[in-house]
């Protein structure tokens with residue numbers, strides 16, 4: 001009798017343990033809902049840990065999984081690529097944790113969310129691509145081929161920032177990252193925001209994929225000037241164009257995200273490759289996610305060929321080059 005009971009107990013215990021473990025996996029991403037002043041806010045496990053309305057529905061890993069990341073960047077680990085083994089899905093998702101509670105990839109409907117991830121990664125894929133016309137798999141399959149500029153022609157130290165972002169002796173501020181960072185002042189500002197000393201250690205960006213993605217998402221989420229919208233705000237419709245914007249042909253569109261990020265190096269120059277390549281990546285990723293390129297909207301929403309730049313490049317007075 002006693003022996004029998006012990007046996008059953010043991011079995012029961014084992015069963016409970018098994019249930020707990022599988023629940024443990026599930027509850028890691030379970031939504032925890034609170035209501036604050038009549039508004040619903042949530043957390044969602046490790047992926048969306050800060051209470052926010054944006055954590056209540058799908059989070060990024062619900063609709064963008066490792067195999068989709070592999071599809072987007074299928075050639076990045078082939079031997080001829082230049083950052084083999086560097087970029088991975090885990091690094092990307094980890095980098096989003098700070099920004100999902102702010103609406104990155106978590107705003108609107110599931111399709112809206114998929115579109116934002118496609119749009120953001122289109123910038124990344126294009127800016128890190130080593131694809132060319134006849135590359136195997138096509139030119140769009142080569143995103144995340146680089147994590148740094150290969151043959152910098154200068155060290156990108158602008159001495160006019162010597163009081164705010166002084167160049168560290170020996171440091172090189174060439175392009176690095178997922179949306180590449182150039183110049184001491186950009187490393188300085190990004191480092192301040194991420195609380196990492198990038199001014200003295202710009203190399204961290206090419207040593208840490210999570211940090212590289214974090215810097216790029218920060219750039220997407222943050223206005224370049226206080227009076228301006230972020231690329232995120234433009235894309236998800238948080239920004240209302242002024243009359244001036246409308247006159248400058250800047251709407252709440254994918255095209256305008258290129259304007260805010262790159263200004264007249266990409267926009268207002270007609271149908272140039274530098275612009276069309278970014279657009280092609282966006283459409284390609286929409287197809288890969290099963291959203292379909294037709295959901296990108298009309299051509300006018302994709303282009304910035306006729307837009308005036310938010311931040312026109314004026315020759316910097318103290319440029320050394």
Ligand SMILES: *[C@@H]1O[C@H](CO)[C@@H](O)[C@H](O)[C@H]1NC(C)=O
Pocket residue numbers: 053054056057106107108109
């Ligand atoms: C989450 O989903 C609910 C129900 O579908 C919806 O009413 C709400 O607006 C969504 N929240 C966000 C932030 O998208």
Ligand SMILES: *[C@@H]1O[C@H](CO)[C@@H](O)[C@H](O)[C@H]1NC(C)=O
Pocket residue numbers: 196208209210211214
């Ligand atoms: C990489 O960067 C992330 C994000 O800033 C940080 O949490 C992590 O500790 C870094 N990893 C290493 C090995 O320094």
Ligand SMILES: *[C@@H]1O[C@H](CO)[C@@H](O)[C@H](O)[C@H]1NC(C)=O
Pocket residue numbers: 242244
């Ligand atoms: C609108 O554009 C005009 C001409 O470029 C400029 O002088 C004016 O300051 C702009 N207004 C705003 C609110 O930006």
